[in-house]
Amino acid sequence: MTELLQIDGLSFTVAGRAILDSVDLALEAGEIHVLLGANGTGKTTLANLVMGCSGYQPTAGTIRFRGRPIDGLPIHERARLGITLTWQEPARFEGLKVRDYLTLGEDPGDPAAWLERVGLAADAYLDRAVDKTLSGGERKRIELASALALRPRLAILDEPGAGIDLLSIDEIVGLIRDLRRPDAAVLLITHQQELAQVADRASYLCGGRILATGKPERIAEAYRRRPCKVCDGEVCRG
Amino acid sequence: MAENGNELLALLFRTYADAAILSSPETAHVVVDGQSLVSANAIPGVSVAGRREDGVIVAEIVVAPGVEVRNPIHTCVGIMQPEGDQHLRMVVRLGEGARARLVSHCLFPNARRVRHEMEARLDLAAGAELDYSEGHVHGPYGGVTVIPRSVVRVGPAARFRSDFHLIQGRAGEVALEARVEVAEGGVAEITARIAGSGSDHISLRDELVLAGRDARGLIKTRVALSDAARAEVLGITRGQAAGARGHMDCMELVRDHAVARAEPVVDVSHPLAKVTHEAAVGTVDQKQLDTLMAHGLSPEAAVDVIVTGLLR
Numbered sequence: 001m002t003e004l005l006q007i008d009g010l011s012f013t014v015a016g017r018a019i020l021d022s023v024d025l026a027l028e029a030g031e032i033h034v035l036l037g038a039n040g041t042g043k044t045t046l047a048n049l050v051m052g053c054s055g056y057q058p059t060a061g062t063i064r065f066r067g068r069p070i071d072g073l074p075i076h077e078r079a080r081l082g083i084t085l086t087w088q089e090p091a092r093f094e095g096l097k098v099r100d101y102l103t104l105g106e107d108p109g110d111p112a113a114w115l116e117r118v119g120l121a122a123d124a125y126l127d128r129a130v131d132k133t134l135s136g137g138e139r140k141r142i143e144l145a146s147a148l149a150l151r152p153r154l155a156i157l158d159e160p161g162a163g164i165d166l167l168s169i170d171e172i173v174g175l176i177r178d179l180r181r182p183d184a185a186v187l188l189i190t191h192q193q194e195l196a197q198v199a200d201r202a203s204y205l206c207g208g209r210i211l212a213t214g215k216p217e218r219i220a221e222a223y224r225r226r227p228c229k230v231c232d233g234e235v236c237r238g
Numbered sequence: 239m240a241e242n243g244n245e246l247l248a249l250l251f252r253t254y255a256d257a258a259i260l261s262s263p264e265t266a267h268v269v270v271d272g273q274s275l276v277s278a279n280a281i282p283g284v285s286v287a288g289r290r291e292d293g294v295i296v297a298e299i300v301v302a303p304g305v306e307v308r309n310p311i312h313t314c315v316g317i318m319q320p321e322g323d324q325h326l327r328m329v330v331r332l333g334e335g336a337r338a339r340l341v342s343h344c345l346f347p348n349a350r351r352v353r354h355e356m357e358a359r360l361d362l363a364a365g366a367e368l369d370y371s372e373g374h375v376h377g378p379y380g381g382v383t384v385i386p387r388s389v390v391r392v393g394p395a396a397r398f399r400s401d402f403h404l405i406q407g408r409a410g411e412v413a414l415e416a417r418v419e420v421a422e423g424g425v426a427e428i429t430a431r432i433a434g435s436g437s438d439h440i441s442l443r444d445e446l447v448l449a450g451r452d453a454r455g456l457i458k459t460r461v462a463l464s465d466a467a468r469a470e471v472l473g474i475t476r477g478q479a480a481g482a483r484g485h486m487d488c489m490e491l492v493r494d495h496a497v498a499r500a501e502p503v504v505d506v507s508h509p510l511a512k513v514t515h516e517a518a519v520g521t522v523d524q525k526q527l528d529t530l531m532a533h534g535l536s537p538e539a540a541v542d543v544i545v546t547g548l549l550r
């Protein structure tokens with residue numbers, strides 16, 4: 001397999017507090033990689049740094065995508081290289097129709113087909129606005145549909161199952177598998193065991209550091225058995 | 239039809255694909271170019287009269303009780319020359335149970351020193367329904383002063399919905415005032431969508447009086463400003479009767495050196511009335527920008543998508 005994303009020594013500090021502390025992480029093409037960790041351990045921060053979101057500039061370290069440093073690139077240029085991010089709580093847009101939202105990227109394909117793929121009837125949703133009239137679950141599904149439409153080389157999914165009913169977890173697993181292609185990888189952030197099982201590898205983030213990377217079952221077990229409810233005890237020494 | 243009237247209509251047809259319906263004898267309409275009444279057409283159930291009175295063009299549209307008007311009634315007013323004044327008075331009456339849609343086109347494409355003043359009086363009798371849309375097309379120079387003032391009376395169980403939009407060309411100087419009084423069981427929704435740029439100055443004052451029992455109303459304002467444009471938005475809702483429900487929703491988006499002010503006034507004088515409001519003034523939301531840019535849109539394209547959506 002080919003290395004797609006390479007993160008070396010990535011640190012991010014806010015107001016003197018280290019959110020990420022020398023993180024190393026590598027994703028290979030064709031891989032689904034899950035990031036596990038308690039709330040506040042820096043998972044979403046890592047996602048935002050890879051995407052290049054506003055206000056997220058590494059304090060130290062490098063991020064390479066397909067061998068190319070991308071630290072200095074703005075978010076849209078990273079997107080054009082094939083990286084995308086679905087937010088845990090996606091933004092809402094007054095007056096922007098679902099149809100238009102799903103066709104923002106280049107060569108987006110048929111928006112109706114993407115909607116159907118995430119379990120939403122095209123007739124009922126294409127002409128609705130991506131605004132506050134959508135429920136949280138509907139908005140999340142549309143966000144996943146937009147990730148499918150973009151056909152990214154790296155899809156970063158931040159809690160894709162949050163707010164979606166348990167019965168639909170199998171559907172979400174199917175979607176995550178759709179995003180994985182021989183030349184494309186998925187970085188999955190989730191607290192849901194059922195979703196984490198879809199991954200090929202897992203990394204365990206605690207106190208802003210990657211403590212372990214390996215088989216998802218082993219990492220999930222280590223995470224479950226941690227002595228402290230917040231971290232593994234290494235950070236708080238609990 | 240005067241030569242300028244032809245130009246006005248030609249622009250209208252170019253601007254709105256469905257405007258050709260105005261030529262149909264089955265469509266009631268009034269066309270006013272500057273201070274000239276160009277054309278007026280009545281249809282069964284809808285009387286249309288125009289006259290000049292002390293330097294003011296007066297247009298009266300009356301829909302008979304119980305009549306449901308199939309095609310929208312159109313009014314087209316404007317000034318094609320770079321300079322000129324226009325003073326209009328529009329009176330619209332809907333009889334009991336009548337239903338109509340009124341589309342007003344206001345065209346000032348070459349305005350460098352143009353002044354358009356309009357006083358409108360709209361009366362909806364019991365159970366009537368009026369959907370009123372007023373769209374402005376201004377030129378690129380910002381040389382237009384627009385002063386529309388309207389007083390609307392929404393009768394018992396009547397429904398009134400208005401949508402004022404000025405999003406094509408420079409707004410110029412806009413001073414819009416509307417006062418809508420809603421009787422028992424009536425409903426009123428007032429929407430204004432305006433884009434300002436350059437040195438445009440926009441002043442909006444919407445007043446909604448929920449005077450009757452169970453009257454309901456909404457004031458919705460969307461303003462997007464850039465460059466050195468300024469806007470002041472005053473929304474007033476008065477809840478004066480049992481069961482009256484009102485809401486004001488004002489959003490102003492500012493960029494560059496633009497300045498915006500929003501002032502919602504809630505005035506409730508009956509213990510069983512309820513009025514709520516939300517107002518937001520600020521720059522483009524960063525998360526929205528990041529989301530669109532994560533789809534590959536440049537920052538400029540992303541802002542366009544957000545502003546266009548807001549004003550849609």
